[in-house]
Amino acid sequence: MLFTSLQINRPKTQDNPLSLSLNRVLAEDVVAEVDLPRFNRSAVDGYAVKAEATVGATQFEPKKFKLTDRSVLDAKHAKRVWTGNALPRGADAVVMLEDTKEVEAEVEAWAPVTPGENISKRGEDIRKGSTAVEAGTRLRPQQLGLIAALGFDRVCIFELPKIAILATGNELVALGNRLQKNQVFDANRLVLASLCRELGVEPIDLGIAEDSVAEIATKLRIGLQRADAIITSGGTSVGASDVVPDAVNNVGKPGVIVHGVAMRPAMPTALAVVKEKPILILPGNPVAAMIGFEVFARPLIFRMLGLRQAEPRFEVQARMNRGIATSLGRRNFVRVNVFRKDRGLFAEPISARGSSMISTMTRANGYVVGPESIEGLEEGESVTVQLFDFVKVAD
Amino acid sequence: MLFTSLQINRPKTQDNPLSLSLNRVLAEDVVAEVDLPRFNRSAVDGYAVKAEATVGATQFEPKKFKLTDRSVLDAKHAKRVWTGNALPRGADAVVMLEDTKEVEAEVEAWAPVTPGENISKRGEDIRKGSTAVEAGTRLRPQQLGLIAALGFDRVCIFELPKIAILATGNELVALGNRLQKNQVFDANRLVLASLCRELGVEPIDLGIAEDSVAEIATKLRIGLQRADAIITSGGTSVGASDVVPDAVNNVGKPGVIVHGVAMRPAMPTALAVVKEKPILILPGNPVAAMIGFEVFARPLIFRMLGLRQAEPRFEVQARMNRGIATSLGRRNFVRVNVFRKDRGLFAEPISARGSSMISTMTRANGYVVGPESIEGLEEGESVTVQLFDFVKVAD
Secondary structure, three states, rough: OOHHOOOOOOOOOOEEEEHOOOOOOOOOOOEEOOOOOOEEEEOOEEEEOOHHHHHHOOOOOOEEEEEOOOOOOOOOOOEEOOOEOOEEEEOOOEEEHHHEEEEOOOOEEEEOOOOOOOOOOOOOOOOOEEEEEOOOOEOHHHHHHHHHOOOOOOOEEEEOOEEEEEEEEEEEEEEOOOOOOOOEEOOOOOOHHHHHOOOOOOEEEEEEEOOHHHHHHHHHHHHHHOOEEHHHHHOOOOOOOOHHHHHHHHOOEEEEEEEEOEEEOOOOOOOEOOOOOEEEEOOOOOHHHHHHHHHHHHHHHHHHOOOOOOOOOOOOEEEEEOOOEEOOOOOEEEEEEEEEEEEEEEEOOOOOOOOOOOOOHHHHOOOEEEOOOEEEEEOOOOEEEEOOOOOOEEO | HHHOOOOOOOOOEEEHHHHOOOEEEOOOOEEEEOOOOOOOOEEEEEEEOHHHHHOOOOOOOEEEEEOOOOEEOOOOOEEEEOOOOEEEOOOEEEEEEHHEEEEEEEEOOOOOOOOOHHHHOOOOOOOOOOEEEEOOOOHHHHHHHHHHHOOOEEEEEEOOOOOOEEEOOOOOOOOOOOOOOOOOEHHHHHHHHHHHHHHHOOOOOEEEEEHHHHHHHHHHHHHHHOOOOOEEEEEOOOOOOOOHHHHHHHHHEEEEEEEEOOOOOOOOOOEEOOOOOEEEEOOHHHHHHHHHHHHHHHHHHHHHHHOOOOOOOOOHHHHHHHEOOOOOOOOOEEEEEEEEEEEEEEEOOOOOOOOOOOOHHHHEEEEEEEOOOOEOOOOOOEEEEEEEEOOEEEE
């Protein structure tokens, strides 16, 4: 949404060992400096031959070849090859093992092959000079394999963005300490840090600040020195206790740009920029913080990583198993549990009320976006569910 | 498949800081020792009141309350609360901020509330004594958040399995070295290690072995000492150069159980057990190694992680954009690129021949399983595509 129009500097690049580059984002195209395969090779286990010498071969009238180990072949010879072996010069096909029989120093071919059959031709995988992997691609195991096969042991990747995380609230107590009356444990720093790690970013922890403009401003200044972006939770509401937006505006220009978003949950979310660095101000309610991260931080971090394309959540179409009211004029993020019934997928809304219930996030396996223009999702209505990672859609 | 019937010991458990447990697998149920929320609290910004005192309130005939800061409330008083604040004793509802107006030391309520309205009741999220997260669950950000909210700063998780990886083949050269004629760079160790890392396992590198039973056996023995399972690549074919199966059989009992699997690619895959540890013997062709890992190693590792359920790949239904021949009598893993056209999803098969082309894995965004009973997938045929991670189904 808003941050998508924010100017983001192209991340810095670094030269990195390929073996340490899993899930990093490639900064420069990888261009093949060699053909792959580098030489004509056998695609099967069998015997390399000149194809023309196999014409008419059958099990009853096999063609016979003398076995050789030489690297040059004529029409009278065949060479034993395993999958991946280089073909001898002169050979243009391979008879598969199961279509042959070795008899002393000879081999019988029981079936003809055509030129090129059972061969991987030099350059058929990747041609020298062509782009093997484009800049902006996240390096998955298969890309690493291709780059390794091309012989590169280092790649140019983007540096990781630095994201700082701050939780605010007088009621918050860090895990491992004792609660006083009316206090709660701070879950948000761990949740937001984990959501960053999921995207491949190790966050910077700014700790917990009390609801004090001065204390929050101090921590924000540290964050701006050390990080490229800051995510806060708590201290923002709709037209009331706005200690974090106030602190952000104290720290620098332009400060808060948007305060309050027509969505539910996470309505009090604010978006700010200070010293050209984005600051995402999320509500303190853990569910709202998670949904706010999903909507605003995730696409922002994808851009800061240098990815060519945002990575989508997987979607499924399902029918609402039960109706649920939504807020007219707001975009509603309804947690649902998708399950299979009578060969169709159904989405059970998790908890109509109580966006603050963190268990709604663990009981759901995805969410449905209910648009601003409606007052609810109806039973039987077809919806698109954004699935959480690693989820199982139960049978 | 076969390994699913293998007896796997329950992994050992470890006590771990919650903050370092992202994506680890919970070994014991997390049972709530407190109610969550711990106290009745406001779900909105507004004024805590006794609901009965708001009956009949309208904007024209508001009900008036004296403001108080006390922790006990009667019907004449209201207390300012922010989202998440504890309710004062005696209060049973909250009037939302937008339905109120503060006038000096009083607040006007413009709308009635019913008992329980805009309140999160103690225990409504999780009740003391109930199971918050089940053993065998991978700890995602939302589970970490719930466990943190419950006040646990440590969890009992399963130890990670130790997987050792060995590449074999005279033709292999480790990345960073120079190639001689007819040699190729070893891509498989990096690919297989990366596939393990994707599942949360840091593998043990056994290096590259030449095609020698003695050398391979030595490395396998090291692997059996240090790891819970071994994955090899290369040195296995169908009824021919079987240096790895031979080495495995030299190392211990029962040795190779299955050699050759009715699938394509990865037909020469072999499955072995030595000293109760599984050994997965994959072909050297990088595509076959990746598909073999997908089919055999992935479900094995899910079980070794202690996961209650294997994590499925996301699936989509698509129609074949083009027909492709498959091998009768074998399960065919056809790489495809799924794309959207005319509001439907279509799967373009990537490369009919040449299972050895590693670029087929980078150009595809998923695969289709073509069953043993057919000779091909037809144009227009409806297929289920298993999607690779992080893929974009292009519009």
